Amino acid sequence: MAKITKRTWTTASGAEREAWVFDYVDQNGKRAKRQFPTKKEATAFRIDIEGKISRGEQSVDGEKMTVADVCASYAKALKAEVDLNIITEQYYRTTKGHLFNYVCPDSDEAKEHKAKQREGDRVTFDKGIGKLKLPKCTRPAVIQFKDDLRAAEVGVVSTRRILGSLSRAMNFARDEGWIRTANPAAGVTVKAPKGERGKNKTKVVMPTKEEFKLARDLATGSLAMRIRLAAATGLRASEMYALQWGDVSFNAGELSVTRRADAQGKVDVTKSEAGKRVVPMSASLLAELKAWKENATKSEAGDLIFPNARGNHIDHRNALEREFKPLMELAAAKAKETKVKFKPFRWHSLRHFAISTWIEAGFQPKVIQVMAGHSTLAVTMDIYGDIFPSEDRRNVMDSIAAELA
Incomplete structure (x- = not known):
């Protein structure tokens, strides 16, 4: 039966919102929903669509x-x-x-x-x-x-x-x-x-430890801190740009991930419910964050850990062009000068790098799934399965099969 219901929610910034949802079954027997800013618009649509369904008409x-x-x-x-x-x-x-x-x-x-x-x-x-x-x-x-x-x-x-x-x-x-x-x-x-x-x-491409260290040591300022954090916590760029100081527990040594900022600086919840997670941090990383906080630029957009020059959210595309790409070029030139191998890598490769270090350290696949913010263990294994030891792969596949039995 068709019905109109009121929907209310609170945005990430704390603003109260409401809308009206018309829930119905269309002329092909498929359930459908449409949302409207006012009840009047929802009611008008209901009258129109129910008339078409009852008559079996196709719109002129x-x-x-x-x-x-x-x-x-x-x-x-x-x-x-x-x-x-x-x-x-x-x-x-x-x-x-x-x-x-x-x-x-x-x-x-x-x-x-x-x-x-x-x-x-x-x-x-x-x-x-x-x-x-x-x-x-x-x-x-x-x-x-x-x-x-x-x-x-x-x-x-x-x-x-x-x-x-x-x-x-x-x-x-x-x-x-x-x-x-x-x-x-x-x-x-x-x-x-x-x-x-x-x-x-998707092939997992990541820097070697030597390549990572070369780029990390050449980076300065906010970029250097962001690189260190991404390579240790596996945060996505959108999640990192939405981080606030309140998300860091210096006593517990943990980082809470609950939101993300898109390319336009709009803040929303994480990519999926599984994206809401708590990631542990090393003592050395915590010390670096404390030092960063003491000299941090004041943010005008929610006490951000990594604001741009105006105190708002960083534009990732702009950051790649102005900061990360030049860093890769500098690292490549330095490598050539010192005759060491260096292949420029993508920003997202830092997430792969972090997760690969967790695997190397012996973290269990289920723990890695949670820390990475993947919706299922199958997603983790699909992306990183080749990196896990063969015994872990067998155990995980048995676990997935048992869940589906």
Whole structure:
């Protein structure tokens, strides 16, 4: 039975928010939900959608609409959810990238989207399906779109993600009553050629201890402290930039991770519930943090441990370009000068480095899962299974099998 309920929540900054949720079963028998800022809007939508369901009608607008129209409307709906703190800004931007760079690259919204991108980030794919009218957006059309993506050398994983965004846009169109057939993008699979299978698995790449030490010793200021902390605790960059001094327990020697800051400085909860965790720290790292606190720049955004020059959250992309990339170049030059090996590494490799040291130290896989903030042990083993001793791998696989029995 369809119903409207009130939803209330508190944001990470302590602000009280509310919205109205309409819960119903659509014309295809699938349960659906839509959220609105006011009860009046939720009620208006309920009257409209229940009328369409009872009559079994397809919206006249749906016959005239194109895939690009759906993508534009879906993007606006997502922006509203960002404003209501339902989804993150990063999720919104990623989805827009999929829709306007690939699905409908010729639309007006796509042109506006690309105009805001850096020249080197612009995608030149031109085989989108944005001009298709909704009745023509069939499963064969989506499969052809998938094949065009692969022919343009878009990777298997990226193609899957693009199709996922398209599928969610089509679900949105169904909820709006613009289509009443099955979602044409649902269940479209992307298989890698036999010779490429296994290549799409994320390969853990990390610096050697010598490479890490060289870069660490050359770093200065905030960057040096961030590198030390990332390599010891395995924190993601977004989690580190949201850290406040209240998250550090100097007496217990622990660091609490409860939130993250996206590229726009918006603070949200961690990536998953498992992301909320407590990570132990060594005595030497605690001493460095204490020294850092004594000379820390005052933050205007919640007593941040690592604020930018203005006292707000660090922009990770900017930090990579202005600090980390030059550090890698400096380390490479120093290595060449002293005739030692050094291969520049990515920031996220510091997380891999930290977790690899935990494995080397003999931490149990389940402990590592918790410290890393992974949702399941299977995720930990999928990423780091090759690093664990073979006996640990066997024991973990037995444990996972037992949980699923």
